[in-house]
Amino acid sequence: MSIVDKQTLADLNVTNSRYKDMVDFFDCTVTLGGRDMLYSYFLKPLSSKLEIESRQHLILFMQKVEISDLLDKYMMQDLEQYLSLPQEPYSSSRATYYLEMVSTNFLSLDFKKREILIKRSIHEIAKITDGLAIFLASAKSEGHSLAILKEYRKHVDCVLEDIDRDEFKQLLNNKFSKELMIKYDYLFRNIKRNAIREIFDVLYHLDALFSVAKSIKGKNLVFPQIEEKTGGEDMITIRGA
Template identity: 65%
Template sequence: MFIIDKQTLADLNVTNSQCRDLFDLFDCTITLGGRDMLYSYFLEPLSAKSEILDRQWIIRFMQDVDITDILDKYMMQDLEQYLSLPLEPYSPTKTSYYLELVTANFLSADFKKRDLLIRRSIHEIAKIIDYLNVFLGAVNSQYPTRSVIVDYCNKIDRVLEDIDLGEFEKLLENKLSLELMIKYDYLFRNIKRNAIREVFTVLYQLDALYGVAQCTKGKHLVFPGIEDHDPGSDMIRIRGGYNLFLENPVKNDIEIESSGNLWYLTGANMTGKSTLLKTIGTCVYLAHLGFPVPADAMETVLFDGISATINLGDNISAGASHFFNEVLRVKHLAELLAEGKKMFVLMDELFKGTNHNDASEATLELISCLRGFDNSIFLLSSHITEISSFLKGKSAVMKHLGVKLDKHKGLIFTYELSDGVAEDKLGMWLLQRECVFEILRKAKSRQ
């Protein structure tokens, strides 16, 4: 199972009730079951290359078809209600139950309401099975090696086996005698209830993937190439990666090699360090969902999990400070690495909950300890530039996001990734430009 936790999901803005999130960007589902299915995809990234490629393929395929005829939000709600109707416990057979029901309550409003629900539901279930049987059968004949389609077809076949085709045609035509209604109600809600629920699951999966296909259709997204083994020196290559939540994002090229799998990213506040980390993390995360990513091109190896520590807060209820929460996050990561897990790690301004000297020492020691875990990737951002000279001997790749200082235009943030260490001292520059010290000196001289 792919390793991802609530903190990482929050840091990558996967699901956020306060603002628009990744789920919202990809949610064009029609049914409630389809929406729930899509949500489950976001909570359970894939680890197997075959599963990822299957999902990539079916999303591509869904971009060129239309299955909205069979996707009806309210119909599926009614059918879920119908499948949940129980048979009375005193009825030993399908016939005895309905005979008792008809003789006792034939003229009642409740009977007529239930009779209408049952007849309509049998007809609609037959329509779904027939539609999926034809649609998936055609896809399977064209792409017989696609295991996901074969699995879908097998689930449809399990419902159709032992069903009389002549009677099934009457179900499709909505011509149900009392005898047919009794027979197929008992069959659908009892004998084949689990099989029909599996068909509903297929429908919800198709709705979820069709929704993703429609949301991404025509947008500048690309399906990444996937490697499930060490391809050599390159672990991740992203060309023109950008942030999905920015209106006019700056694109960056990212290349992470196994010999340089630990980045030390520096830059002043507002230069875009956190945004860049989230951009790279989002690309890796979406790649493991089998979804397209915001980039011109991407190739990546697979990981066992993603761990992000970007917007970590205090845990007041547990009596844990920000710094102690950071310590616990690092400890959990250490345990995963000790188990041999291949992790993709994002750490933004780590150890900012302690004093500068302590944070510097802790950062140096952490980077020293992370050396040797060559199958994982570690992207660390920090304001602490003084330790850069020590890190060069620890196989750390120095990257920065620069800023241009203009006396008239002020700060110009490029948001462009560059090699080396950020040397900008924006604090003093801003204080001097705003004449803060001059104002204080003049005020002091007047006293």
């Protein structure tokens, strides 16, 4: 992987705010994180033939699938806000939960908004995790064994590890008790915070790749040929198809 400085990117019209640039050409992303991920592909282009062809295969696969149900710009902003809430000690019951919240004036409007954010976020994180698990399982069943998809699956499995399936179904159905809300709020924001951030990154990667796939398909583009040069795996030549 190489790193290209911003001036070079602007000179090549890859990122140039004055004109319609190459990022805009491929940008059909839904989430802000997806757009940032797409930008990072240009800022840090791959330089290995194997990695480039692997990404090309993944983009071709993304042309055949639909992940729009997993992508919601404003929901992801709320979830990022949720994960940014300060970590808190675990409350074993509803009573101790509210006792610990007394100092924050739990009858205030801000507290009620916070509780709504927490409950909705727990449900949405469960939906995203389940949706990604289903998507990656379907990719595997269709014979797509790309290494990157396996890595994505590991991140999803890390979130699902040690989670009770019956409780998880309640989270998915958005019908869970205050006790479960307290339990999974602590679990998601404390124990599994980093793992959940990883699946957010997976979602942003898929958003960026899906965006490129739609652009290529809609504009009838083809991938260039990649030829490896002698001198190491990071020495490549790109030719028009």
